[in-house]
Amino acid sequence: MPSTRDDLVAAAADLLEEGGPGAVTLREVGARAGVSRSAPYRHFAGKEDLLAAVAARGLRDRHAARMRRRAASPAEAVRADLLYFVRGALAHPALFRLTFGPWTVESPELADAAATSRAALVDLVIAAQADGALPAGDPDRVTALLTAVAHGACQLALSGHLSRAGKGHAAPADLVDDLLGHLGGQPADR
Amino acid sequence: MPSTRDDLVAAAADLLEEGGPGAVTLREVGARAGVSRSAPYRHFAGKEDLLAAVAARGLRDRHAARMRRRAASPAEAVRADLLYFVRGALAHPALFRLTFGPWTVESPELADAAATSRAALVDLVIAAQADGALPAGDPDRVTALLTAVAHGACQLALSGHLSRAGKGHAAPADLVDDLLGHLGGQPADR
DNA sequence: ACCTGAACACCGTTCAAGT
DNA sequence: ACCTGAACACCGTTCAAGT
Numbered sequence: 001m002p003s004t005r006d007d008l009v010a011a012a013a014d015l016l017e018e019g020g021p022g023a024v025t026l027r028e029v030g031a032r033a034g035v036s037r038s039a040p041y042r043h044f045a046g047k048e049d050l051l052a053a054v055a056a057r058g059l060r061d062r063h064a065a066r067m068r069r070r071a072a073s074p075a076e077a078v079r080a081d082l083l084y085f086v087r088g089a090l091a092h093p094a095l096f097r098l099t100f101g102p103w104t105v106e107s108p109e110l111a112d113a114a115a116t117s118r119a120a121l122v123d124l125v126i127a128a129q130a131d132g133a134l135p136a137g138d139p140d141r142v143t144a145l146l147t148a149v150a151h152g153a154c155q156l157a158l159s160g161h162l163s164r165a166g167k168g169h170a171a172p173a174d175l176v177d178d179l180l181g182h183l184g185g186q187p188a189d190r
Numbered sequence: 191m192p193s194t195r196d197d198l199v200a201a202a203a204d205l206l207e208e209g210g211p212g213a214v215t216l217r218e219v220g221a222r223a224g225v226s227r228s229a230p231y232r233h234f235a236g237k238e239d240l241l242a243a244v245a246a247r248g249l250r251d252r253h254a255a256r257m258r259r260r261a262a263s264p265a266e267a268v269r270a271d272l273l274y275f276v277r278g279a280l281a282h283p284a285l286f287r288l289t290f291g292p293w294t295v296e297s298p299e300l301a302d303a304a305a306t307s308r309a310a311l312v313d314l315v316i317a318a319q320a321d322g323a324l325p326a327g328d329p330d331r332v333t334a335l336l337t338a339v340a341h342g343a344c345q346l347a348l349s350g351h352l353s354r355a356g357k358g359h360a361a362p363a364d365l366v367d368d369l370l371g372h373l374g375g376q377p378a379d380r
Numbered sequence: 381a382c383c384t385g386a387a388c389a390c391c392g393t394t395c396a397a398g399t
Numbered sequence: 400a401c402c403t404g405a406a407c408a409c410c411g412t413t414c415a416a417g418t
Contacts, residue, residue, distance in 0.1 A: 004382085020292070026411065036384050038412080043382095047411065097292060100349040102210070102283070114351055141360045141368065144352055145339065148365050152342025153334070159290045161304055162334055170331045175338050178331065182372055194401085215391065226403050228393080233401095237392065384417075391410070398403075 005043040007033040009053045016054065016094045024051070045105065052107035055099040059113035062088065066120055075133035077124045079180055082150045086172045089154040096154060121147070133184050142183075149179045195233045197223040199243045206244065206284045214241070235295065242297035245289040249303035252278065256310055265323035267314045269370055272340045276362045279344040286344060311337070323374050332373075339369045 002010070011032035015024045026047055027037040044050040065084060071077035089096035103110070125143045128134040134142055153172035156162035162170065170178075192200070201222035205214045216237055220227040234240040255274060261267035279286035293300070315333045318324040324332055343362035346352035352360065360368075 025409085027409090035382095037410095038385080038414090039383060041412075093292070100345055100351060102287060103349065111350075118351065135372065138360075141364070144343070144346070144360050145365050145368050147351075148339045148342030148346060148362075149335065150342065151345050152338030152340065155290055155341050155345060156334070156338060159293065160301075161290060161308065161337075170328075170334045172338075174331070175335050178335050179339075179369075182325065216393085217391075225401095227391095228395090228404080229402060231393075382418085384415105386414095386416105388413080389411095392408095394407080395405095396403105397405105399401085 004033065004035065004039070005053075008035075008040050008043060008050060009057060012050055013054045013057065013095070016098065017092060020094045021098065026050075048103070048105045049107060051098060052103065052105060052110045055095070056107065056110040056113040058092075058095050058099055059110070059117050063113070063117045063120060066117075073133070074124060074127035074131050075180075075184065078121070078128050078134070078146065079176070081121060081124060082146060082176045082180075083173055085150050086154055086176060089151075090157065090172065093158050096158070100151065118143070118147075135183055146176075146179065150176055194223065194225065194229070195243075198225075198230050198233060198240060199247060202240055203244045203247065203285070206288065207282060210284045211288065216240075238293070238295045239297060241288060242293065242295060242300045245285070246297065246300040246303040248282075248285050248289055249300070249307050253303070253307045253310060256307075263323070264314060264317035264321050265370075265374065268311070268318050268324070268336065269366070271311060271314060272336060272366045272370075273363055275340050276344055276366060279341075280347065280362065283348045286348070290341065308333070308337075325373055336366075336369065340366055 008029055011029045012024055014032065015028055024047075026040055029050070030037040030039050033039070040047075040050055044053065062085065066081055069077065069080060069084075071080055122139050122143045125134060125146070126139045129136060129139060129142070150172070153162065153175040157172050162172070198219055201219045202214050204222065205218055214237075216230055217227040219240070220229050223229070230237075230240055234243065252275065256271055259267065259270060259274075261270055312329050312333045315324060315336070316329045319326055319329060319332070340362070343352065343365040347362050352362070
């Protein structure tokens with residue numbers, strides 16, 4: 001049985017998905033959750049705090065998918081994780097922008113979800129380094145490089161700064177594979 | 191003598207810089223430009239169109255700095271350009287987020303500025319490839335990889351997803367150099 | 381403990397009217 | 400050709416009052 005708080009987060013996530021950030025108003029969130037427009041203030045400090053809960057839910061979902069996954073090798077696990085992130089960002093641009101947007105509120109829930117997600121990817125990178133599939137060096141830093149490519153490629157693609165009229169249209173997933181190829185020596189298969 | 195249109199763009203850019211996106215209201219923009227709050231509608235289709243002009247101005251400024259620069263080698267020119275971008279994004283986060291944010295309006299001015307900036311970087315990459323300082327392959331794609339890392343590193347740093355409590359704190363500029371090192375074989379000097 | 385409903389301050393946008 | 404000023408619809412947030 002979902003609590004009113006859960007209902008509010010779900011309603012906000014649905015509105016964000018359906019109509020973008022402009023569609024997320026506390027009036028509509030309240031209406032979808034079956035409460036008034038001031039009810040959210042009994043559960044969240046304000047609108048941004050509610051949005052932080054939406055972002056945290058997204059990060060937790062991604063982490064759950066990662067834990068569910070079975071890969072043939074650590075290198076493939078890293079690649080699958082990055083490509084899953086890219087697919088999610090392109091499919092849900094508003095959630096992607098929200099999650100890594102400009103927060104002016106401190107949300108332990110969001111910070112925890114982000115830290116858990118990042119730590120899990122670092123573990124995969126460490127295993128891939130042990131296999132020689134990724135270069136040696138500070139695992140945090142190698143992870144940051146991989147994450148930066150995935151994030152930047154999605155940001156450029158979503159804002160239209162990646163595609164070009166003529167040839168050479170590279171999708172975000174291609175750029176992730178390019179980097180992995182340059183880092184690992186062996187280009188990723190298929 | 192700046193036109194009213196230029197005054198409006200300058201006022202919006204100043205407000206964005208000083209107080210973030212929430213501080214850019216047409217009322218305040220108009221007041222700073224010495225006109226009423228409805229005057230901007232004689233020069234722009236709406237608020238977003240005005241913001242597109244602000245973003246385009248930023249891209250043109252970056253391009254002007256690039257043209258002014260003298261580098262020891264094509265590889266150094268590419269590196270300097272990426273590091274200049276990173277420095278600008280971290281120093282002016284609101285402008286960075288605006289420029290590569292979710293546009294729902296078609297602005298030829300912004301599209302032109304972005305295309306010009308991208309093409310210039312591709313030229314630098316081509317020259318660096320000819321020197322063997324960057325791997326061969328579609329220059330558009332190599333440029334996209336470099337740009338993605340710079341953008342992603344800035345996005346992660348600004349949203350606090352890059353730093354970590356303990357060790358291994360990598361700044362965006364470090365990740366750019368890491369990538370160039372992996373791509374070029376020779377790590378960038380100093 | 382949780383919610384309502386009215387109220388407040390603020391915003392983007394429109395438009396008839398001015399010069 | 401460019402601008403004004405009032406108006407409209409909408410929003411986040413607060414708060415006294417209810418159960």
